[in-house]
Amino acid sequence: MARPVTNSAFEGLLLAAGYGNAHAAFARQLNHAGRNEGTWRYDAASVYWWLRGRRPGDHVQAAMAETLARKLGRSVAVTELGFGAPDSIGICVYPASVDGAIDTAEQIWTRLARHLNQQASGVFDSGKALEAALGWRYDLSDEAVSRNGLQQVTSTDVQSLYALADHFTDLDRRHGSGSPRTRAVMADLLVRQVAPMLHGTYTDVVGRDLMRAAATLSGQLAFMSYDAGEHAMAQHHVTLGLRLAKAAGDRLYGAHLLANLATQAVFLGHAREAARLVEAAIDGAGRAPAAVLARLHATAATAYGQSGERRACQLALTKAERALDRTGTDHGPRWVAYFSPAHLAGAAVRCLGDLHLHAEALGHATEALNLGSKNTRTRALHTALIAVTHARAGDTDAACIWASKTGQRAAGIQSARVQQRVRELAKTLGSQQASPQVNEVLHTLAALPAAP
Structure with missing residues (x-):
């Protein structure tokens, strides 16, 4: 069933210019008008989405106005097209084409750079997340x-983008993403350097590597936005990253991004949708390296645990453990190197705790903290999770000991996720306020600074 038209102004101009039933013809004329910008591949599907809320880039709108003006015999202002202000990116839609992905990238990166401090990115849309999964898997x-x-874009230019992505990943893991400063630097990089590269000249081989690098940066910015509590903006970036990974022909990184989207859905309580997302990721990954499969099945376990599917959760954990045991000779892509037995153990504590299997969950506690020095935020998250699990198991003394460690390890980390877990811990301990030990711990947790 076709979606209803939301841009009636643009529809009216198309009708007046004789393109009402000739969207493909309009797209061809538009591609011709924009020939000085490079090779455009807009088609009838592009027009379909423009009529339904997607906003093309400013340079595309200028070519639209020029195309319509020739047919109408009068000047057409860009403001007549009905796409609104540049700061409005509309609904979170999986781009239908590579050109659409490039336009979307320019829009959301510009919006983020301009309004990073406003923290008004909207809400996570689980329906749109599932649509993106279907587009990535089956288009x-x-x-x-x-x-x-x-x-001109060369392979050397693209390789520098991977180095920058590694730098931002390291900053994120060490300090969290609650402060807008790091994201501001990254947004500026994307607007000033990466967007012009996407609009540049490149061969198919270089172009696919460029799409992969852009997907990596967009995926990292998505995770940073998620960690900062900007959930709609995170969803926009991971959806964009999925489309860029599709263009790159990199199904493994696309599966990784889809699992990140599932992780975000779990955090927000959309357990069943999260399970469907990670199932699509596992299906799309196919015969993936063991490290990638371990990460995907661990994410599936957290989704199943939150939705109360005990058998599916335990089976997913078993699959993740077996896959991780095979990583000695099968390291997988560079971006999955972070996933360790400690990360799997943290997922086990989380999902088994959600299933009220507290003793079994705490059996993974020691391994969950066997993290590298760079994983400062993950150590704080796992420590708080262990404290919560002890509290829910009824062991208040152990919960207080681990809560004190949480206060120490969370200090200085700017992360909405860490703050949420600290609040969850305080709420769980709140029923024991008669205990002086609990009161002292709650006071310590309350004194932790909030991220700016």
Whole structure:
């Protein structure tokens, strides 16, 4: 069933210019009008989405106005097109084409750079998340992504983007993403350097690597936005990353991003949707390296645990453990190198605790803290999770000991997720306020500074 038209102004102009039933013809004329910008591949599907809320880039709108003006015999202002202000990115839709993904990237990166401090990104849309999963899994692959634009892009240029992604990943794991400063630097990088590269000139081989690098940066920014509590913005970036990974032909990184989306859904309490998302990721990953499968099945376990599916949860944990045992000779892509037995153990504490199997969950506590020095935020998250699990198991003394450690390890980390887990811990301990020990711990937790 077709979606209703939401941009009636644009629809009216198309009708007046004779393109009401000729969307493909309009797209061809638009591609011709924008030839100085590079090779555009807009088609009838692009027009369909523009009529239903997607906002093309400013340069595309200028070419639209030019195309319509020739047919109408009068000047057409860009403001007549009905796409609204540049700061409005509309609904979170999986881009239908590579050109659509590039336009979307430019829009949301610009919006983030301009309004990073406003913290008004909306809410997570689980329905749109599932639509993105279907698009990534079942849409046809892109035959070509080469482009003729204004800036030559080389393999060396692309490799520098991976180095920058590694830098931001390290900052995120050490300090959290609650402060907008790191995200501001990253947003500026994307707007000023990466967007022009996407609009540049590159071969198909270089273009696919560029799409992969852009997907990596967008995926990292998505995770940072999620950690900062900006859930709609995080969803926009991971959806964009999925489309760019599709263009790159990198199904493994796409599966990783989809699992990140599932992790966000679990955090927000959308357990069943999270399970469907990670199931699509596992299905799309196919015969993946063991490390990738371990990460995906661990994410599935957390989704099943939250939804109360005990058998599915325990089976997913077993699959993750077996896959992790095979990683000695099968390390997988560089981006999954972070996933360790400690990360799997943390997932086990989480999902088994959700199933009220507290003793079994706490059996993974020691391993969950066997983390590298760079994983400062994960150590704080796991410590708080262990404290919560002790409290729910009825062991107040142990809960207080671990809560004190949480206060120490959470200090200085700017992360909405860490703050949420600290609040969860305080709430769980709150029923024991008669205990002086509990009161002291609650006072310590309450004194932790909030992220700016």
